[in-house]
Structure formats: C-alpha cells, structure tokens
Amino acid sequence: MAIAGFSAGAPKGGSRGNSKGATKSALKGDRKGAWIAGILLAPGLIYLALFFLTPLIQLVVTALESPDPSYAIGAYVYDLNFYNFVDVATKYSLQIIRSFGYALLATIFALLISYPLAYFVGVKVRRWPLLQRMTLVLVIAPFFISFLLRTVAWKQLLAVGSPLLDVMQNIGLVPHGGYFIGTPAAVVFGLTYNFIPFMTLPLYTTLERLDGRLLEAGSDLYASPFKVFTKVTLPLSMPGVVSGTLLTFIPIAGDYVNASRDFLGSSDTSMIGNMVDQDFLSNQNYPFASALSVLLMATILILVSLYVRRAGTEELL
Amino acid sequence: MERRHQWRGIALASSVAASSSGAALELKNIRKEFPGFTAIEDLDLKINAGEFFALLGPSGCGKTTTLRIVAGLETPTSGRVFLGGEDITDTKPHQRAVNTVFQSYALFPHMTVLDNVAFGLRQRKIDEPLKKAQDALALVELGHLADRRPQQLSGGQQQRVALARAIVNRPSLLLLDEPLGALDLKLRRQMQIELKAIQIEVGLTFLHVTHDQEEAMDMADTVAVMNKGRIEQMGAPEALYDRPKTAFVSKFLGQSNLFVGDVVESNSNAVSINLNGNKITVPVARAEKTSGKIAIGVRPEKAQFHESAPAAEAGINILGPGEIIDIRFTGVSNQYLIDIPNIGEVTVFAQNVGKSPVVELGAKVWVSFKVEHAFGLADLPVGTEED
Numbered sequence: 156m157a158i159a160g161f162s163a164g165a166p167k168g169g170s171r172g173n174s175k176g177a178t179k180s181a182l183k184g185d186r187k188g189a190w191i192a193g194i195l196l197a198p199g200l201i202y203l204a205l206f207f208l209t210p211l212i213q214l215v216v217t218a219l220e221s222p223d224p225s226y227a228i229g230a231y232v233y234d235l236n237f238y239n240f241v242d243v244a245t246k247y248s249l250q251i252i253r254s255f256g257y258a259l260l261a262t263i264f265a266l267l268i269s270y271p272l273a274y275f276v277g278v279k280v281r282r283w284p285l286l287q288r289m290t291l292v293l294v295i296a297p298f299f300i301s302f303l304l305r306t307v308a309w310k311q312l313l314a315v316g317s318p319l320l321d322v323m324q325n326i327g328l329v330p331h332g333g334y335f336i337g338t339p340a341a342v343v344f345g346l347t348y349n350f351i352p353f354m355t356l357p358l359y360t361t362l363e364r365l366d367g368r369l370l371e372a373g374s375d376l377y378a379s380p381f382k383v384f385t386k387v388t389l390p391l392s393m394p395g396v397v398s399g400t401l402l403t404f405i406p407i408a409g410d411y412v413n414a415s416r417d418f419l420g421s422s423d424t425s426m427i428g429n430m431v432d433q434d435f436l437s438n439q440n441y442p443f444a445s446a447l448s449v450l451l452m453a454t455i456l457i458l459v460s461l462y463v464r465r466a467g468t469e470e471l472l
Numbered sequence: 473m474e475r476r477h478q479w480r481g482i483a484l485a486s487s488v489a490a491s492s493s494g495a496a497l498e499l500k501n502i503r504k505e506f507p508g509f510t511a512i513e514d515l516d517l518k519i520n521a522g523e524f525f526a527l528l529g530p531s532g533c534g535k536t537t538t539l540r541i542v543a544g545l546e547t548p549t550s551g552r553v554f555l556g557g558e559d560i561t562d563t564k565p566h567q568r569a570v571n572t573v574f575q576s577y578a579l580f581p582h583m584t585v586l587d588n589v590a591f592g593l594r595q596r597k598i599d600e601p602l603k604k605a606q607d608a609l610a611l612v613e614l615g616h617l618a619d620r621r622p623q624q625l626s627g628g629q630q631q632r633v634a635l636a637r638a639i640v641n642r643p644s645l646l647l648l649d650e651p652l653g654a655l656d657l658k659l660r661r662q663m664q665i666e667l668k669a670i671q672i673e674v675g676l677t678f679l680h681v682t683h684d685q686e687e688a689m690d691m692a693d694t695v696a697v698m699n700k701g702r703i704e705q706m707g708a709p710e711a712l713y714d715r716p717k718t719a720f721v722s723k724f725l726g727q728s729n730l731f732v733g734d735v736v737e738s739n740s741n742a743v744s745i746n747l748n749g750n751k752i753t754v755p756v757a758r759a760e761k762t763s764g765k766i767a768i769g770v771r772p773e774k775a776q777f778h779e780s781a782p783a784a785e786a787g788i789n790i791l792g793p794g795e796i797i798d799i800r801f802t803g804v805s806n807q808y809l810i811d812i813p814n815i816g817e818v819t820v821f822a823q824n825v826g827k828s829p830v831v832e833l834g835a836k837v838w839v840s841f842k843v844e845h846a847f848g849l850a851d852l853p854v855g856t857e858e859d
Contacts, residue, residue, distance in 0.1 A: 368576050371565070373591075374545075374564070374565040375544075375545070375570075375572045376571065376592035376595060377592050377596050377641070378595045379566055382595060391581070
C-alpha cells in the first residue's frame with residue numbers, strides 16, 4: 156500500500172505555475188523528483204518482483220499442476236487442477252486444525268507472559284533508564300543464539316532422564332515414567348518460548364509511550380487499579396497487542412521446526428509446515444505442497460483481516 | 473451572557489438534583505521528601521467548605537505536590553489530610569471524593585468527549601451517566617461536541633471538557649492544577665469568569681494551584697503564597713496585597729519598593745528607619761518587626777513624584793531628589809524608574825489620566841508616599857543580610 160501510494164504520488168505532486176517559465180521549471184522539478192523516487196524505489200521493487208511476486212506466481216501455478224500421465228515420481232504437467240486444494244484440505248485437515256490450534260494457544264500464552272513483562276519494562280522501571288535498557292537487553296538476548304540451537308537445547312533439557320523432567324514428574328506435570336518431548340504440550344511450549352520476543356517488543360513500544368497522567372486521571376475519577384487497567388491501559392495498548400499477536404500468530408501457524416520429530420515434536424504433533432516439508436522433500440508431491448502452502452497463506456490472510464477489523468485497528472494494515 | 477446564564481440554570485437544575493455541597497479541607501504538618509530534596513517543609517492549611525482557595529507560588533515551590541497529596545496521587549512523608557473532618561491520608565485516589573482538573577487535561581484519547589465526562593459516573597455506577605454527562609457538557613457549552621474525540625478539540629475546549637469531567641461527579645473538593653496555563657490571555661480571562669461563576673453556582677470547594685498572581689487575586693476568596701515548600705502568607709487577596717509580610721510576598725504579588733535600614737525612632741504609633749540620611753516611617757500596626765534592621769515597602773502606585781521639593785509634613789515620607797532613568801508607557805499607567813542617590817531605584821506608577829506631570833528622562837524629582845501606605849516586613853530582601 157505504502158509503496159504504491161508513494162510511487163503514484165511522486166510524479167503527480169508539485170504545483171502548476173501560471174507563467175510559462177514557472178510551468179516549465181515546475182515540470183522539470185517534477186520530472187527530477189520522479190526520477191529520484193524511481194531510482195530510490197527500484198532496488199526494492201526489483202527485489203519484490205524477483206523474490207516475492209515470481210515465487211508466489213510459481214507457487215500458485217505449481218499448486219494447480221496434475222501428475223504426468225507417465226505417473227513418474229516427481230513429474231507433473233501444467234493444468235488447472237483445483238481439486239488439489241480439496242485433496243490437501245481433506246488429507247491434512249488434522250494438521251491444519253492442529254496448526255491453528257497450536258498457534259492460537261502459543262499466541263495466548265505469549266501474550267499472557269509478555270504483557271506483564273512489557274508493562275514492567277515499559278512503565279514500572281521507566282524512572283530508571285539504565286535498568287530499563289538492561290531489562291530490555293535481557294528480553295532480546297536470546298536472539299543472539301540461533302533459534303535452532305535454543306530449540307535443540309530445550310530438547311536436551313527436557314529429555315527423559317533430565318533433572319528438569321524429574322522435577323516435572325515430581326510436581327505432577329508429567330506422569331511418572333512419562334515423557335514430555337514429543338507431546339503437544341512440548342510443541343506449544345517451544346512455540347511460545349521462541350516467539351515471546353516478537354510479542355514483547357511491540358507491546359513494549361506502545362506501553363513505553365503510555366501517558367502515566369492518563370492513569371492518574373483514571374484513578375482520580377474513581378477507577379480502582381483493576382478498572383484503570385481494563386478501561387485505560389489495555390485500550391491504549393491495543394495497537395501493541397494487535398501487532399504483537401500478528402507477529403507471533405502468523406509465523407507460528409507456519410512453523411515446522413518446533414513440531415518436527417528432530418526437535419520438540421513427534422509424528423502426532425505435525426503441523427502444516429511439516430506436511431509441506433514432507434510432501435515437497437520426501438514425497439516429491441510438488442502440487443500438494445504448493446496447494447497446502449497457498450491454503451495456509453489464504454487462511455492466515457482471512458483470519459488476520461477478520462481479527463484486525465474486530466480489534467478496530469485497521470490503520471495497522 | 474444573560475441568556476447563557478439562564479440556560480446554565482436549567483442544565484444545573486436537572487443534573488445537580490442530588491448535589492452534595494463542598495467539604496472543608498485541612499492539612500496538618502504535611503511534609504514531603506523526594507530523593508534528594510524536600511518539596512514541602514511543613515505545611516498547615518485549612519480551607520472552609522465552599523471556599524475558592526488559591527495556592528500561589530513560583531514553579532518548584534511545592535504547590536503541585538501539595539495538590540497531588542490532596543488528590544492521593546502522592547503520599548506525604550509525614551502529616552495528615554482531612555476532608556470534611558475525616559482523615560483521608562491513607563485512602564487511595566479512587567476512594568476520595570476529590571476530582572482534579574489536570575494541567576495537561578489528561579483526557580482519554582480512546583474515548584469520545586461524552587464518554588470522558590461519563591467516566592467517573594460510570595465507575596461509581598451512578599444512574600443515567602450519559603444524560604448527566606451531556607448536562608455537564610452543556611454547562612461548559614460543549615454539548616454539540618459530545619461525539620468528538622478530545623484530540624479534535626482546541627485547547628480551550630479540551631480544558632472545558634476536563635472541567636466538565638471533574639465537576640459532573642459533584643466532588644466535595646475540586647482541585648485545579650494550573651488548568652488555564654496553556655490558554656491565551658483572552659480565553660484565560662473568559663475561563664476565569666466562567667470558573668468563578670460555576671464555583672458560585674455549584675457551591676463546591678475549589679483548590680486552585682497557579683503561578684499567575686492576577687488569576688489568584690481575581691478568583692480566590694483566600695490566597696496562600698507558597699515559596700520553597702512553605703506557605704509565606706495566607707489571607708484575602710486585598711489584605712495580602714495591602715500588607716505583605718515578607719519580601720517574597722511583596723515582590724511576587726504585585727511590585728514593591730523596599731527600603732532597608734536600622735530602626736532609629738520607635739514609639740507606640742510609628743517606627744522609622746534611617747536610610748543614608750533619609751528617614752522612612754511605617755505605622756507600628758503595619759510593621760512586623762520594630763527593632764534592628766528592617767525593610768519597609770510601598771507599592772509603586774501609592775507613591776508620587778514631584779518636580780520641586782515637597783514641604784515636610786507629618787504622615788508623609790519624602791525621598792530625593794533623584795533622577796528619572798526610565799519611563800515606560802503601559803497603557804493605563806506610566807511606569808517611572810527613579811534613581812535616588814544613597815537609596816537606589818524607586819518605581820512609581822502614575823495613572824494615565826491625561827494630566828500627569830510632563831517629565832522627561834533625566835528630570836530631577838522627589839518621591840513621596842503616605843506613612844499609612846507603607847508596610848514593614850518580617851524579613852529582609854535577598855541580598856541584604858543582617859549585620
């Protein structure tokens with residue numbers, strides 16, 4: 156949207172003088188502005204065309220392909236086989252539901268953990284800027300270690316025989332002799348853990364700008380601390396809540412690392428990403444992998460637009 | 473004005489049916505320390521029910537901290553707060569029958585003007601919050617903007633919304649934290665008149681914090697002048713202006729000429745100081761201190777100047793001769809700055825009635841003022857230490 160508006164607006168802008176000279180120079184200025192805008196936009200537009208638009212078209216085209224009449228493995232022909240979508244939707248219905256279910260749970264957990272954290276960093280320690288910066292660094296610090304490495308580390312930490320699992324068994328979170336890795340709980344745990352910073356940072360930026368005087372006005376107007384939170388703080392931090400949930404929900408729904416057998420999941424926890432991975436790399440069923448990807452994108456797009464409209468923060472789109 | 477008043481009466485009759493009147497506020501030995509400094513030294517204050525009380529002082533004098541302590545937004549280090557005779561020191565802001573009009577207005581940006589005004593009523597589960605909020609908006613003449621967002625209003629309109637949001641709750645005490653500070657002069661005058669009218673009509677107790685001495689004198693029944701965490705003097709505006717008791721009050725509330733000297737004559741009626749050969753007398757009844765080194769002051773508009781030496785007369789202080797070193801035309805009056813050898817600079821205001829003596833810069837003049845207009849201070853101006 157922003158890019159389209161900019162490229163369309165730039166050549167049109169500028170004033171129209173009355174005298175011939177003024178018109179000429181204005182046109183010249185216009186043309187120059189358009190040139191500069193064009194040059195500045197070119198790398199971004201070329202990049203988007205090459206690495207976003209082309210693969211997207213390729214993906215949709217592949218999603219509509221039919222098997223080659225020879226039935227050779229991995230051989231497909233161009234077609235308009237819309238049944239691919241119906242086939243993947245039925246074949247992978249469990250994984251689709253599981254993906255959005257896990258994503259919803261992990262997003263809610265991330266929000267419940269991040270909101271108090273962001274409130275603490277953004278509001279409570281505001282008076283001590285050094286402490287604020289240090290706590291913020293602590294939130295971002297895990298980013299310095301690779302996502303895969305951290306997830307593998309959790310696998311080791313929670314593996315059978317680990318002290319942590321013993322503790323979980325002793326307090327009744329996991330039955331004695333049971334395991335944690337490979338369960339849906341482990342996958343949701345990993346997803347929540349890995350995406351918390353994406354929730355915390357947008358929340359922090361809105362809460363950091365929260366005007367404390369409005370909270371004082373709320374309590375001056377007979378609102379208890381709880382009411383001040385629900386009537387003033389929460390509505391004012393909605394932009395952060397919406398962008399935080401989008402930034403976590405969308406990548407979580409497409410994640411295939413946490414749920415995979417190599418990390419925290421098992422064959423019982425497979426998500427859409429794992430099926431795409433399997434169809435594309437193992438089964439060489441490119442149309443199914445593509446159709447499933449397109450289905451995932453479309454579903455996310457619909458869910459997100461419904462959500463954003465509901466939250467009343469359309470300006471974020 | 474006439475029509476508006478009638479209309480306001482109607483609005484009030486419907487919204488104030490169950491109006492509670494204002495309550496008295498009492499602060500006892502309030503002290504507030506922040507890390508590194510003391511905002512309030514030791515403050516005692518009593519405001520009667522229904523009174524318009526102004527707390528006047530320069531920025532950083534502790535007046536806003538005092539207001540925040542009354543609102544419950546700060547906790548005093550020591551001392552107690554009583555509202556209507558009840559100790560409210562340990563209650564939370566939302567438990568106090570006190571509302572504040574904040575300096576920044578602090579209107580909720582995510583609500584309409586009407587929802588802002590209804591906020592307090594809804595929190596207390598009062599019946600018909602929207603109708604009462606609409607009436608309160610009519611009172612401040614913003615009924616037609618109820619559906620707007622605060623950020624769509626001008627500063628003056630936002631100020632009036634903040635006022636409506638506070639008074640709609642009929643608090644026992646309304647706190648005003650320099651609410652007129654951000655308005656231009658004309659709008660400020662208009663709002664001052666409106667505020668005063670509303671206060672009289674609704675009968676609430678108002679505590680108004682301001683650094684604008686004209687505003688304080690104009691609106692308040694009682695003014696307390698605050699400086700460096702203490703109340704220097706408290707009283708009716710006329711009394712404060714006529715007889716300031718400290719050098720700070722004499723300079724902060726209006727202007728003053730101050731003369732410092734040792735007491736040379738003192739009887740039951742009057743005290744005189746010797747100021748490098750000039751004798752200046754003040755009535756004992758108007759002097760805070762009658763021995764040692766004291767400061768005597770006079771307001772510039774109570775002094776006159778003469779182009780020839782006036783005859784010595786009982787009851788008149790005469791200074792001079794001196795030289796006019798600056799003349800300023802301010803519209804209603806001319807302000808003359810006269811340098812008198814051995815005394816210093818004296819300011820004289822002369823009403824611009826068209827017959828004031830025509831004097832030029834550099835003219836040689838004498839200054840006189842009535843003894844009964846002089847006032848003796850309890851302290852000395854900064855820079856004239858005791859010796």
